[in-house]
Amino acid sequence: MGAGTNEGRRSGAGAPRDALSGARADVSTPAGVARLLREQYDLDLTDLERFEGGWDSAATMWTGVDAGGARYALKITSRDVQFGLSLAGSTGLAAAGGVLQPVPTRDGALWATAAGHLITVSHWVDGADAVDLGPDHVDWHELGRVLRAVHDQPVPEGVRPQRGGIRRSSSSPRALIDTVDRAYRHGVAPDLTRRW
Template structure:
């Protein structure tokens, strides 16, 4: 969220004191992330300690705090575990928001700083530890499983129809509609490939493992001394490992991407693995379809002058640039026999 929610800072500060026994001397809103349902702050305590405060509204899955906590206790050090409330809970309720508190690390994400070779290797080693993690059955039962569902594809089909048939007075909506019309062929190909590949994968028995499911470089936090942390656990899923591995060498940094270096260094830490080409292609295509749906919801189904809307348009447009994720998705699709 790029703009503060309609919640007074004094209310948040008082809540942190009451729920976490953290007397706050200063609270700073951090305009980070594309999720309009999540707001984050830095809280400076009177003791000098600093905390990362995450406010999440809407759908909330308790595994997003339970699983990182368990993994951290198992020795996965690339995770910043949430701090329990005074009542021992891993989150607290503040009106429509769920509040998660964790230590604040004054780092930068992988969009802001390029990972070094060593950091890519460190990331690979950390992600392998997630994929190999053993969790109790009662925890695994709470985590969603991959279904290869068509909901995002169906939504995008409807948005394509709207973009072709309607005119929009709002400038951001009009620009998005023009983008959808101009990129209709590419989007239709992404939908078709995701549909075909997903249908085929649903009839196979690929092993499902614990996946972060959104582990792009924007969800890597690089500490000042160079340590790499994996953050934002709202999307946990049991799925084929390609659900996470699709991001490696996938063109997320556009023309700046060095896919060969990323993969070489990452897999030095992750270890040897046989990539399923159909699963990799499915996830790369489906992820872009999901992004199209999410940005259309954000822009076409809302109004106003929120900074999140033009930023969402910019991010979506960038995916179609040369050397970006759409190009890499089509390469993967062709390798999997889905030429469109």
């Protein structure tokens, strides 16, 4: 998948076909999503419905339940998130805990493709969105432990990150810190001091 673009691939004679059946893939309706999940993931989910959430504005999110009552999340995106999925699916992170593992496809892949989109499935995690809770409800030590585990992982083979590394600035670190200090000088500093 390219740099997250999808021009000319959504309809018409050149529309992509489902990788397994050869039929034109449909990822916009509950019936089409259910079919894709059966064919690519061997999952038979009911009560499929869209939901809002996540940081990927190019994604459509679905949730559904299997016969045993387990809930799953499905993400359909035009963005290239293969690097992050490969990292999340690494055995080292699975052992470390704290990182949601992708559910593998029927052939063991961490994602599927259909209709020019990348499809991922994970087990549903109940609870409030961390963004809605705010910084006082974060277990900072646990977050640090998980981030350490992520950074200790080797770079996944066969996929490339979308960005080539940290964005650089021509400003000195001192100038950058001064800019932040000026922006938050009034009213924010006491609140941050209490938190830290």
